[in-house]
Amino acid sequence: MPTESWLSHNLGSIVLAVAAVAGASLAAFVAIWNRRKELEHDRYLTNQEHIRTVIDATVIQSSATQTLVGDFLSYITVFEADRTKQQQAAQAVGTSKEQEKLDKWEREAREKLEAEREKTRPKLQELMESSIRLSIRLPLDDPIVLTYEKAYQAANALFLALSPGVTENRSEDSRKADKALNKARHEASRAFRDACRAWFNVDPPPRGFWKRLAHR
Numbered sequence: 001m002p003t004e005s006w007l008s009h010n011l012g013s014i015v016l017a018v019a020a021v022a023g024a025s026l027a028a029f030v031a032i033w034n035r036r037k038e039l040e041h042d043r044y045l046t047n048q049e050h051i052r053t054v055i056d057a058t059v060i061q062s063s064a065t066q067t068l069v070g071d072f073l074s075y076i077t078v079f080e081a082d083r084t085k086q087q088q089a090a091q092a093v094g095t096s097k098e099q100e101k102l103d104k105w106e107r108e109a110r111e112k113l114e115a116e117r118e119k120t121r122p123k124l125q126e127l128m129e130s131s132i133r134l135s136i137r138l139p140l141d142d143p144i145v146l147t148y149e150k151a152y153q154a155a156n157a158l159f160l161a162l163s164p165g166v167t168e169n170r171s172e173d174s175r176k177a178d179k180a181l182n183k184a185r186h187e188a189s190r191a192f193r194d195a196c197r198a199w200f201n202v203d204p205p206p207r208g209f210w211k212r213l214a215h216r
Contacts, residue, residue, distance in 0.1 A: 051137045055144065055196055058130050062151060065123040066189050069155045072120050073182055076165040079109055083169055113166045124159060127152045143195040151192040154185040 083106060090102040131152060134145050158181040164170055 052200075054133050054137050055199065058134060058148065059193070059196055061123075061130060062127060062148070062189070062192065065120070065127050066151070066155055066185065068116075068120040068123055069159050069185065070182075072116055072162055073158065073178060075113055075116055076162045077175070077178070079113055080165050080169045080175065082109070110166060117163060117166055120159060124152070124156050127155070144192070144199055147188065147192040147195045151185075151188040154181070154188040157181055158185050 086102050086105055090098045131145070131149055134148055138145050158178070161174065161177065161181055164174075
């Protein structure tokens with residue numbers, strides 16, 4: 001039949017045409033898929049760079065504030081011990097001159113401690129505010145957000161426990177509790193740094209197929 005004869009005669013051309021259309025469609029699909037993956041990869045890297053900037057700033061800020069709290073602990077510990085010795089010495093002598101000397105020493109030492117306390121207080125406030133920036137950039141259950149909050153809480157708890165020592169010696173139990181609070185502060189701070197380190201070591205998602213081939 002004429003139709004069968006035509007098909008038989010042109011079958012090879014038809015197969016080639018269909019293959020060409022299929023190949024072009026596949027190529028277009030791969031190109032679109034590849035481009036989408038490239039855009040996702042670029043968006044990921046841009047977002048990660050913003051997060052990295054926030055984390056870097058927070059790590060620096062947290063480290064500096066933790067150092068201030070640690071220094072404040074040292075100052076209070078030494079001051080309370082010295083104040084006890086000075087008071088005992090003044091009582092042993094029992095003269096008004098010796099009491100005036102004690103009052104002068106204590107006033108000057110307290111002024112220095114108050115300056116340290118007021119230098120540390122706003123830094124702790126800044127740490128609390130930084131948690132908001134982290135929670136915007138990262139999920140609320142992200143290890144960095146969670147450990148950062150614990151590190152802030154531990155530092156603030158120690159600071160609040162130490163602050164009364166500026167004006168008067170605290171009880172022996174309070175001074176003993178400083179060690180536990182300081183240990184908790186160190187552990188929380190270390191956990192925060194570990195969480196940040198783990199985040200920095202995460203590999204980005206793969207690029208588009210052809211770009212991956214080009215970089216091999």
